[in-house]
Amino acid sequence: MKKVIFSLLLCSSFAFSNEEPKIKTYNYGQNGMELVSRSKKGTVIISTFNAKMTIRQDIAAKVYDLFLANKLENNKKVTVKGLEANVTGKCVIKKKKDLTAVEFYYETVDWNNGIKEVYKKVN
Template identity: 75%
Template structure:
């Protein structure tokens, strides 16, 4: 009887615990600004990030530029950018005027390699 009780206790413990790898947090702050300015034969491209995390903003901006150069970006679409420290999902907006192209990337979720998931929530 005690074996059944202890096995039932152990199974319920595992059933109702959340794994350490699936932590979710929200943040309402971030860095906004131009991260990358590139000049090509077609003109100038400016990559800006909004609501970004300070430690990965340069890496993600360069990956967004690589996606733009490879023609894998369209305006007003949600994309996932795979960085070295985290994967970032967000909205991409492309604006063009003459020889100037502005690519704005708005962070929505950051999936860190350590298992933490951060979701941006705007403060009202």
Template identity: 70%
Template sequence: MKKVLFGLLIVSCFAFSKGEPRVETYNYGQNGMELVARSKKGVIIVSTYNSKMTIRQEIARKIYDLYLENKLQSNKKITVEGAEADVTGKCIIRKKNSLTAVDFYYEVVEWDSGLKEIYKNKL
């Protein structure tokens, strides 16, 4: 009887454990301007590349907020925490007169479900 209970305990531990996160690659994504905002300094355009459709606007808004707080540096990797997923990517900031372009390139999307998607470019 003890062996049966111990066996059931072991099996249930494996059945309900999260295990390793699934890792997948993707080579598709949405590219484009997500946000155009006017500030005292001029116009700010936030664009995302290789983004996932369901979270692209939320992440673009958070990128804009980080830009306003001066927490972004050009050509640096950053991680943006969203409601459904955390996104790691590279941010490039370009300025010309009163126009500022903030481009964010998705590299890794870590979903709350445990799925981790890595962008792979088709070459």
């Protein structure tokens, strides 16, 4: 009898272990310049919008790395892999003479703990 109960308990734990991530929405976020880089080629400004406060600087640094590696395209979705979460968002690149502004708009945040947050604008 103990073996049967243990087997049922074990099977049920495996059955529920691969659940889909919990999806939450948020309508607030941090907006602003996160990183300014100056070089002989010009100035690059990384700004984030609708950002989660705890990961905004990490994600901005990763966006800058992607920009330097020419892996960003204007008005395209990109997924940035951070230390605490992976963030999917839209990247807008604006150039004016020697100034480049890279704007990253958060759309979804996939936290490492399994929670998924989706930005939803309030009208």
